[in-house]
Amino acid sequence: MTFTISPLSGAFGAEVRGVDLAHGIGDNLFQTLKQTWLDHDGILVVRDQHRMTPVQHVDLASRFGALIDPDPPDHRLPGHPLVYRVSYPVAETPKPRDFVDTGNAWHADYADAGTWSGVSILHVIEMPPKGGDIFFADLYAAYDALSPAMQQMLAPLAAVHSSAAHVKHRDGKPGSVHPIVRTHPETGRKILFVSPGFTTAIVGLSSKESHALLGFLNDHVTQPAFILRHRWIAGDLVFWDNRCNLHNAMGDYAGGGRVTFHRVSVCG
């Protein structure tokens, strides 16, 4: 089994083959994986982890930091309450599903809930024949591409993040406020922290001013050069970093079969 790391796209992301994480991994290998993940702007795909169990999944995630209780609670895996589980059959040509089951709006997990989350580790257990790709956006690259003048103008601003538009059980909840420019605690790099799915307003601007600026920022962070598209394959263990990426899962599964995945998220 040869351990290989290869880039996933021009901007960011790495794919790792030739490791088996099912029985716990030594500190050196863990540090290599973690550093690779950080160096590739928070996206790491480890292929062929078919044998990983929920216990091992939680153990691996715990090495990154404290774990977050999954929300909504009815999606917690019985017996493994720190694992968020999605599992349902897919019709030949299904109707579109909602945000809770598909994440189909650009967002960073839990940005609306007060905590800034760090790594999310998703284990793909089964996938239908077609559809369900996920997009990731690189918020480091988005920040770096702003003019210095724009970087300075955004520096003092903060924005409200709320999933109320997508998630019924969060309706009426106020959302949380995050600075628009954030610094990653592990890499020290700057991040443009806005998401088309969750960012509803910029604090201190009028609603029209906010709408205009957010319109520009949302288009900016999701432009082709800053995004990558990943096709899930059963066995994938995908790491993303909610501090410096957005994600947007298509949810357009088709062709029968079933989608099942488990996700564990770590505090930021």
Place this chain on the structure above:
Amino acid sequence: MSLEIKRLAGSFGVEVSGIDLNGEIGANLFRTIHQAWLDHDGVMVVRDQRLTPASQLAFASRFGTVRTPDPPEFGLPDYPMVYSSAFDVADAPKLLDFTQTGAAWHSDYAYETEWAGASLLYVRAMPPKGGDILFADLYAAYDALSASMRAFLAPLKAVQRPVPIRRHDDEGDPAAVHPMVRTHPETGRQALYVSPGFTTEIVGLAPAESEALLKFLAAHCTQPQFVLRHHWVPGDLVVWDNRCNLHYALGDYSGGGRVDFQRVAVNGG
């Protein structure tokens, strides 16, 4: 004949009647009119005038240093500082564009380094329909921005070019860089200085950033609450202030007849 001064619209603009600008206008009378013009955010309509180019020039000079028309070929042979335009209008003509009528939101001469102050436009003839002029109050537009947005704009400068009226190559065309927020030298108030028709980019921002911000500002300044519309009556002399308003001259004349107007502009100081 007694002087009457009354508001033109809810938030800005003033109408003056009962005065003959061909006659002797003493210092006190001028000061009253000038102050009314400043106090009503720089838009004044003086009714029922029978001006000559000479008397229009004389009155204009009291607002500041008179400047050359752009393009200079529109200056009157005997009064080159008086821009004059006169043409017949068909019964149902095409909507005239900026090259003939100033149909874009702008501040005169914004693409020159020396900005303009008052522009004084005297209308001798107008067709039965169309040709209204609109004004946007840039003091009010500035005041309506949030404190954060004002802080955002404070250090910025924008490039202004005579985009809609250049009939020749870009080479040799004027372009000027001006702060986006300017202080009026006579009132001390701050106003946005952005002509949607002329402003092409914000210095130091990436193209998409600049475009987004300029689009927002153009829409912001021209919202209904900041705009007033004036319908010309022959004999009107309208004085606007290019330091704190934008104007938009509609070229939607119809019903036959003739357009005939003269304009004198002064420096902004």
